[in-house]
Amino acid sequence: MKPSIPKGTRDFSPIEMAKRNYIFNTIRDVFQLYGFQQIETPAMENLSTLLGKYGEEGDKLLFKILNSGDFLKDAPAELMEQRDSLHLTNKISEKGLRYDLTVPFARYVVQHRNDLQMPFKRYQIQPVWRADRPQKGRYREFYQCDADIVGSDSLLNEVELVTLIDEVFRRFGVRIVIKLNNRKVLSGIAEVIGAPDKLIDITVAIDKMDKIGLENVNAELLEKGLDESQVKAIEPLLTLSGTNDEKLATLDQLLATSEVGQKGIEELRYVIGHVAEVGTTATIELDVSLARGLNYYTGTILEVKALDVAIGSITGGGRYDNLTGVFGMPGLSGVGFSFGADRIFDVLNALDLYPADTMASAQVLFINFGDREAATSLRHVMALRKAGISAELYPDSAKMKKQMNYANDRKFPFVAIVGESEMEQGTITLKNMATGEQQALTCDQLIEILS
Amino acid sequence: MKPSIPKGTRDFSPIEMAKRNYIFNTIRDVFQLYGFQQIETPAMENLSTLLGKYGEEGDKLLFKILNSGDFLKDAPAELMEQRDSLHLTNKISEKGLRYDLTVPFARYVVQHRNDLQMPFKRYQIQPVWRADRPQKGRYREFYQCDADIVGSDSLLNEVELVTLIDEVFRRFGVRIVIKLNNRKVLSGIAEVIGAPDKLIDITVAIDKMDKIGLENVNAELLEKGLDESQVKAIEPLLTLSGTNDEKLATLDQLLATSEVGQKGIEELRYVIGHVAEVGTTATIELDVSLARGLNYYTGTILEVKALDVAIGSITGGGRYDNLTGVFGMPGLSGVGFSFGADRIFDVLNALDLYPADTMASAQVLFINFGDREAATSLRHVMALRKAGISAELYPDSAKMKKQMNYANDRKFPFVAIVGESEMEQGTITLKNMATGEQQALTCDQLIEILS
Numbered sequence: 055m056k057p058s059i060p061k062g063t064r065d066f067s068p069i070e071m072a073k074r075n076y077i078f079n080t081i082r083d084v085f086q087l088y089g090f091q092q093i094e095t096p097a098m099e100n101l102s103t104l105l106g107k108y109g110e111e112g113d114k115l116l117f118k119i120l121n122s123g124d125f126l127k128d129a130p131a132e133l134m135e136q137r138d139s140l141h142l143t144n145k146i147s148e149k150g151l152r153y154d155l156t157v158p159f160a161r162y163v164v165q166h167r168n169d170l171q172m173p174f175k176r177y178q179i180q181p182v183w184r185a186d187r188p189q190k191g192r193y194r195e196f197y198q199c200d201a202d203i204v205g206s207d208s209l210l211n212e213v214e215l216v217t218l219i220d221e222v223f224r225r226f227g228v229r230i231v232i233k234l235n236n237r238k239v240l241s242g243i244a245e246v247i248g249a250p251d252k253l254i255d256i257t258v259a260i261d262k263m264d265k266i267g268l269e270n271v272n273a274e275l276l277e278k279g280l281d282e283s284q285v286k287a288i289e290p291l292l293t294l295s296g297t298n299d300e301k302l303a304t305l306d307q308l309l310a311t312s313e314v315g316q317k318g319i320e321e322l323r324y325v326i327g328h329v330a331e332v333g334t335t336a337t338i339e340l341d342v343s344l345a346r347g348l349n350y351y352t353g354t355i356l357e358v359k360a361l362d363v364a365i366g367s368i369t370g371g372g373r374y375d376n377l378t379g380v381f382g383m384p385g386l387s388g389v390g391f392s393f394g395a396d397r398i399f400d401v402l403n404a405l406d407l408y409p410a411d412t413m414a415s416a417q418v419l420f421i422n423f424g425d426r427e428a429a430t431s432l433r434h435v436m437a438l439r440k441a442g443i444s445a446e447l448y449p450d451s452a453k454m455k456k457q458m459n460y461a462n463d464r465k466f467p468f469v470a471i472v473g474e475s476e477m478e479q480g481t482i483t484l485k486n487m488a489t490g491e492q493q494a495l496t497c498d499q500l501i502e503i504l505s
Numbered sequence: 506m507k508p509s510i511p512k513g514t515r516d517f518s519p520i521e522m523a524k525r526n527y528i529f530n531t532i533r534d535v536f537q538l539y540g541f542q543q544i545e546t547p548a549m550e551n552l553s554t555l556l557g558k559y560g561e562e563g564d565k566l567l568f569k570i571l572n573s574g575d576f577l578k579d580a581p582a583e584l585m586e587q588r589d590s591l592h593l594t595n596k597i598s599e600k601g602l603r604y605d606l607t608v609p610f611a612r613y614v615v616q617h618r619n620d621l622q623m624p625f626k627r628y629q630i631q632p633v634w635r636a637d638r639p640q641k642g643r644y645r646e647f648y649q650c651d652a653d654i655v656g657s658d659s660l661l662n663e664v665e666l667v668t669l670i671d672e673v674f675r676r677f678g679v680r681i682v683i684k685l686n687n688r689k690v691l692s693g694i695a696e697v698i699g700a701p702d703k704l705i706d707i708t709v710a711i712d713k714m715d716k717i718g719l720e721n722v723n724a725e726l727l728e729k730g731l732d733e734s735q736v737k738a739i740e741p742l743l744t745l746s747g748t749n750d751e752k753l754a755t756l757d758q759l760l761a762t763s764e765v766g767q768k769g770i771e772e773l774r775y776v777i778g779h780v781a782e783v784g785t786t787a788t789i790e791l792d793v794s795l796a797r798g799l800n801y802y803t804g805t806i807l808e809v810k811a812l813d814v815a816i817g818s819i820t821g822g823g824r825y826d827n828l829t830g831v832f833g834m835p836g837l838s839g840v841g842f843s844f845g846a847d848r849i850f851d852v853l854n855a856l857d858l859y860p861a862d863t864m865a866s867a868q869v870l871f872i873n874f875g876d877r878e879a880a881t882s883l884r885h886v887m888a889l890r891k892a893g894i895s896a897e898l899y900p901d902s903a904k905m906k907k908q909m910n911y912a913n914d915r916k917f918p919f920v921a922i923v924g925e926s927e928m929e930q931g932t933i934t935l936k937n938m939a940t941g942e943q944q945a946l947t948c949d950q951l952i953e954i955l956s
Contacts (some may be wrong), residue, residue, distance in 0.1 A: 063547035096514035
């Protein structure tokens with residue numbers, strides 16, 4: 055009868071927490087460097103806030119909270135008799151767990167509109183819950199990590215986000231490519247081939263370029279009702295090559311007759327140009343096949359891929375024009391993105407990129423040789439802590455072997471010994487656990503060495 | 506149709522988050538200094554883990570998650586017909602939201618017992634949920650912040666926890682008293698007055714000393730079936746005065762005939778003595794009326810009160826002998842406590858104890874005078890960030906007044922101006938928002954000043 059946790063959820067042990075904290079703290083530091091401010095929203099939202107925002111499938115994947123008390127009291131007899139789970143749900147449940155950070159953020163902006171100073175640059179790092187079928191790398195509880203700038207349609211915001219993403223991965227030591235596209239370019243493509251009504255079919259198909267290749271994309275386009283000449287017209291767009299400037303020049307010619315296409319090119323040119331001017335560690339790549347959440351984004355679209363690990367997108371985002379319309383506040387433009395925390399965790403694990411001290415416990419463990427020695431050790435421990443050095447005293451005067459096992463398991467870099475002879479001489483023996491080297495020190499010397 | 510959040514829950518705005526982060530980071534820093542390691546457990550636990558752990562009332566206050574899909578499919582017809590909400594609950598719900606951090610921690614220890622090195626010093630800072638009636642200062646979602654040491658019955662652990670708590674409130678600048686008691690002393694009291702079976706009644710009554718006074722405590726004791734002489738015998742215990750040593754000496758006499766009482770006194774003497782030896786900023790006070798969660802604690806009991814704000818206990822804890830018994834792993838001793846994050850937040854607010862820079866946004870805002878100037882400003886902003894100085898460029902070339910309003914609202918300490926004349930001279934005008942003072946600087950000088 056060993057206890058367990060719900061499937062698709064996880065406990066995070068100290069080592070995992072240390073790694074995750076390293077990731078979140080790094081991201082948080084850069085967010086703050088860029089002037090983003092943190093908010094948090096409740097885990098539970100009213101179902102009226104959540105339902106209908108993620109499509110029919112999303113509605114099913116929401117975790118719903120059973121109403122408290124006699125929840126069946128007012129349940130319609132008909133639904134009870136028919137055992138109509140689907141329609142009974144919103145009679146016995148009014149709240150659901152957060153499914154992402156975007157809808158709660160939109161709700162937050164509308165609810166607090168009178169207190170917000172625009173542009174509002176917020177970040178949010180919180181778990182979300184989805185009743186998805188659990189599988190490798192997909193969990194029912196996972197953290198999202200979003201940053202958005204709303205209330206400004208300046209493309210300088212895009213420039214900021216790209217350089218911010220670059221800085222985060224530079225700090226992680228992960229080599230990345232940041233792919234950029236613009237929804238208006240996609241509209242332009244549909245326009246110039248004479249199939250503006252097929253925009254969604256076209257983008258869904260070309261979004262698969264990476265995975266299924268040109269031939270299959272073409273097949274899908276034909277299947278969706280494009281004719282041979284239209285498919286041929288798209289082909290050069292999908293096989294753009296050269297530098298970003300060269301790609302932009304080719305695009306410029308191909309979309310010469312589309313006003314919206316030209317606007318998209320102009321925006322891409324601005325963003326790519328300004329990003330190049332301030333400089334990045336990451337590769338910046340214009341990728342016309344990038345579509346991501348087409349129905350949501352209206353301008354810039356961006357996505358990050360790791361160069362040295364085969365894993366999907368590790369960050370994605372873009373510009374939207376109507377974040378809050380569904381809550382009765384239309385026309386608010388913004389641009390934002392989400393770091394994929396779990397995938398970044400996997401990438402750093404795969405490349406072993408955690409700094410050496412990420413997993414360290416306290417720096418030094420004092421061995422416990424009994425009451426009298428422990429009392430002296432405790433004074434040293436407190437002196438070390440006062441100097442900002444994390445230290446522990448083993449609480450029991452257990453066998454030396456047991457205490458050393460603890461020191462090894464917890465990966466203490468140093469062990470300090472205050473036994474009978476050290477008591478007499480007023481010293482501390484410091485053992486370096488990596489080299490085995492020992493030295494006799496005063497407490498002041500110990501503090502100096504460990505500082 | 507303004508959107509809202511479920512009652513009893515809260516959004517945390519940037520200013521509130523900054524304050525809360527200050528609190529949690531301070532606590533986290535001290536935990537780490539003391540060698541505690543962080544874990545996190547899922548928001549959802551199996552109901553079998555949670556039910557029966559918080560009493561009948563607690564079971565009702567658990568938020569339960571409705572099963573996904575056709576949850577009514579296998580619901581017993583009888584319960585459906587009778588609309589028996591209570592018994593139907595566990596037919597249509599298998600998971601509940603975390604109600605505290607103690608039960609998930611116990612479950613964690615048992616589930617991961619083979620991977621844990623004892624003593625295990627863990628901390629955990631996560632929200633919990635209770636379907637309580639919301640009222641001032643009581644929420645349905647709130648953070649708990651727990652630290653425990655399990656797998657060691659050494660009283661040095663108690664000493665560590667007391668000094669840790671002292672250090673946290675010293676850093677906050679909150680003057681506190683740490684009250685200490687020992688469950689064995691309470692048992693001793695019941696024993697020496699010849700009413701060991703009345704232990705719970707006695708402690709429930711004397712726990713109210715603070716609130717209702719001696720006379721009412723005595724009345725309650727009589728009502729619970731103690732006789733006059735027994736009540737008289739307890740009185741000197743409740744009115745102990747003098748230093749902790751004096752109180753211990755008096756207790757020693759009063760509980761001379763009780764073995765368990767003597768053991769309690771010995772433990773208190775050890776803890777109070779060792780804490781005094783290492784020294785604390787807080788007042789340490791032996792308080793025999795302190796009982797807290799009597800059915801749970803088996804040794805030391807501790808509680809923290811703020812001296813300068815009238816608010817209940819802001820931290821509490823103690824030693825327990827059977828954390829994990831309910832999950833089939835008996836006899837694991839531990840000692841721990843919980844910081845009351847929401848109350849600490851209230852105390853720091855009441856005393857206005859947040860450091861001046863807690864609420865600061867980025868340090869400097871560059872005003873946007875149009876494309877050309879913005880491009881130059883962006884280079885400066887990036888140079889500042891590279892030097893670790895948080896900086897922002899206003900994204901739009903909006904009216905000066907609007908940009909200055911933004912700077913004021915967001916509390917930027919400095920505003921930087923790169924207009925036409927600065928462009929010509931290659932300078933930046935830095936305005937100190939507090940003094941109004943302005944100076945012309947190069948980018949390097951600016952970095953030096955703001956570093």
